[in-house]
Amino acid sequence: MKLANYLENTVPFPTGELMDIISYFEREAVQKNKMLVREGQVCTKLYFLEKGVGRSYYLKEAGKEVTQWFFVEGQFMSSIESFFQQNPSLYYLEILEDAVLYSITREKLDLLFARYHNMEKLGRLLSTEMLTRVVNKLSAIQFQTARERHDYMLTEFPDIANRVALGHIASYLGMTQETLSRIRRGDPPKKS
Amino acid sequence: MKLANYLENTVPFPTGELMDIISYFEREAVQKNKMLVREGQVCTKLYFLEKGVGRSYYLKEAGKEVTQWFFVEGQFMSSIESFFQQNPSLYYLEILEDAVLYSITREKLDLLFARYHNMEKLGRLLSTEMLTRVVNKLSAIQFQTARERHDYMLTEFPDIANRVALGHIASYLGMTQETLSRIRRGDPPKKS
DNA sequence: CCAATTATTTGACATAGGTCAAAAGAAATC
DNA sequence: GATTTCTTTTGACCTATGTCAAATAATTGG
Numbered sequence: 001m002k003l004a005n006y007l008e009n010t011v012p013f014p015t016g017e018l019m020d021i022i023s024y025f026e027r028e029a030v031q032k033n034k035m036l037v038r039e040g041q042v043c044t045k046l047y048f049l050e051k052g053v054g055r056s057y058y059l060k061e062a063g064k065e066v067t068q069w070f071f072v073e074g075q076f077m078s079s080i081e082s083f084f085q086q087n088p089s090l091y092y093l094e095i096l097e098d099a100v101l102y103s104i105t106r107e108k109l110d111l112l113f114a115r116y117h118n119m120e121k122l123g124r125l126l127s128t129e130m131l132t133r134v135v136n137k138l139s140a141i142q143f144q145t146a147r148e149r150h151d152y153m154l155t156e157f158p159d160i161a162n163r164v165a166l167g168h169i170a171s172y173l174g175m176t177q178e179t180l181s182r183i184r185r186g187d188p189p190k191k192s
Numbered sequence: 193m194k195l196a197n198y199l200e201n202t203v204p205f206p207t208g209e210l211m212d213i214i215s216y217f218e219r220e221a222v223q224k225n226k227m228l229v230r231e232g233q234v235c236t237k238l239y240f241l242e243k244g245v246g247r248s249y250y251l252k253e254a255g256k257e258v259t260q261w262f263f264v265e266g267q268f269m270s271s272i273e274s275f276f277q278q279n280p281s282l283y284y285l286e287i288l289e290d291a292v293l294y295s296i297t298r299e300k301l302d303l304l305f306a307r308y309h310n311m312e313k314l315g316r317l318l319s320t321e322m323l324t325r326v327v328n329k330l331s332a333i334q335f336q337t338a339r340e341r342h343d344y345m346l347t348e349f350p351d352i353a354n355r356v357a358l359g360h361i362a363s364y365l366g367m368t369q370e371t372l373s374r375i376r377r378g379d380p381p382k383k384s
Numbered sequence: 385c386c387a388a389t390t391a392t393t394t395g396a397c398a399t400a401g402g403t404c405a406a407a408a409g410a411a412a413t414c
Numbered sequence: 415g416a417t418t419t420c421t422t423t424t425g426a427c428c429t430a431t432g433t434c435a436a437a438t439a440a441t442t443g444g
Contacts (some may be wrong), residue, residue: 120312127319140364174334
């Protein structure tokens with residue numbers, strides 16, 4: 001999805017504002033496996049995915065990757081806390097499929113927030129939306145069985161299963177890839 | 193903490209704006225065990241806790257309560273998705289200690305968002321902050337042991353342990369109260 | 385196309401944390 | 415301050431899911 005369409009569907013910007021806002025973003029194609037941000041770096045940009053899939057993840061002891069979130073076309077992507085507080089990112093941001101993305105720096109975004117009340121509103125709405133999505137995931141993770149968490153994921157990211165590696169999804173769901181593999185096979189819940 | 197202090201510490205409102213904004217809130221004292229919102233009701237107000245503790249929780253099958261979040265003095269409290277999307281709340285909002293709180297309706301808040309760019313900014317900043325806090329909890333819940341989750345909680349809500357029931361905290365942390373009780377006792381991780 | 389990686393599945397076994405039931409301790413009510 | 419009710423602790427046992435290791439299967443590169 002194009003950035004302009006996305007923006008105007010969220011807040012009714014006058015055309016002049018919309019054009020000006022878009023002009024502050026850069027559009028680029030990036031390839032699979034590109035790392036946008038590494039742990040410890042400050043995340044300098046907010047991205048919008050026109051096409052492709054990405055994820056954020058962190059490393060546990062023993063170097064195990066834990067997927068924190070997936071981002072698909074039509075969504076903003078960033079290491080949020082790092083981007084907004086300008087402190088070192090706890091997460092890696094990785095592109096998992098060839099993608100087209102728009103990006104904007106923190107300075108330019110702040111300028112737009114200050115210039116356009118509408119833009120500030122967009123920021124508020126996006127934050128609130130993301131917040132409710134994270135809360136949903138939390139509810140799923142906090143008290144559901146591995147199988148129920150898998151079902152939750154299908155509602156949040158319906159086609160992700162065919163697009164990214166099993167292990168990435170398993171860690172996103174808080175389980176091992178062996179467990180996810182068995183769930184997909186449809187193992188009957190073990191009796192005695 | 194007073195609402196006015198909180199607001200001006202977050203965004204530098206001109207005094208006139210601040211006064212006007214505050215005037216849209218109502219202040220009231222409420223007693224322990226008061227239910228602000230029940231599941232299925234639309235949450236009509238956003239609250240700010242000057243004093244006291246509250247929580248949001250939902251009911252699992254078998255009527256078990258699962259605490260979703262705690263709110264302490266100096267924080268806003270609401271069933272966020274319900275309040276912002278005006279749909280039925282999935283959660284109960286309950287006051288756990290005698291409290292003093294300010295409240296504002298959605299209509300009045302929208303009016304303030306529209307009237308003051310600064311207010312819109314405040315909304316954005318609060319959403320973003322809450323988002324990072326929820327993400328932190330998610331990271332803790334997703335891949336940490338019961339003991340580590342308990343440690344996480346002490347950083348997010350240092351004094352909550354003395355203020356609310358064990359069972360409320362246990363479900364907040366995604367564990368049973370028996371497990372939390374054993375952690376507090378300092379059980380050595382079981383050998384053999 | 386074949387070799388070499390890389391990802392997924394399977395099996396055997398281990399364990400953190402759950403469940404259920406009862407006892408002990410606090411708090412509220414009369 | 416005794417009785418009732420609610421909360422926390424403890425113990426015995428169970429199970430979902432993790433760990434480790436090996437076998438397939440799929441993908442990638444020469």
